[in-house]
Amino acid sequence: DTGVSQDPRHKITKRGQNVTFRCDPISEHNRLYWYRQTLGQGPEFLTYFQNEAQLEKSRLLSDRFSAERPKGSFSTLEIQRTEQGDSAMYLCASSLLTGGNYEQYFGPGTRLTVT
């Protein structure tokens, strides 16, 4: 257990529905990242926050995806009008941007299946 939690662990939804995932990072970590991972691939960067500010968003991320990190604590990732191609594992990670601590600590992921 890395200390990063994600909820739910699994989500099955029908195409066209909206879904929201939550990530709770390690409490003192100021950076929070979202990745998407499909079978046979490494984690693909989606977006990241430093405290409550969203600093970068992947160009691959469509307008159907939005993420927030209110108050610089937990974060939510929402996917609107889900498509079958959104089926993947969604990973959250956090890190502490001081003292060379650039490694990321990952949560267990949320597996999304769009039917």
Added chain:
Amino acid sequence: AQSVAQPEDQVNVAEGNPLTVKCTYSVSGNPYLFWYVQYPNRGLQFLLKYITGDNLVKGSYGFEAEFNKSQTSFHLKKPSALVSDSALYFCAVRPNTNAGKSTFGDGTTLTVKP
């Protein structure tokens, strides 16, 4: 654009033998390099990192990695493999700036046979 290549999808070794999992990278400027491991039904776990200094870095579970700037490589090694080392290994790179984006390779499945 930064990228990571892990040229081997699968590495098989016998228990007790040394292991190497290869990684090459491309990034603007100097890199920060990382290895992560993913056990079945578990999240990714940090193994080790190269930030600066000694090119040979040591990490968890007896693993080490050697940073080679001229070959843009960061191969993961262990002198004596254990069956419990069997897992999926990912190499990652990011530039040595405050930019937070890391790029991951597609992973190498390590299988250690008794």
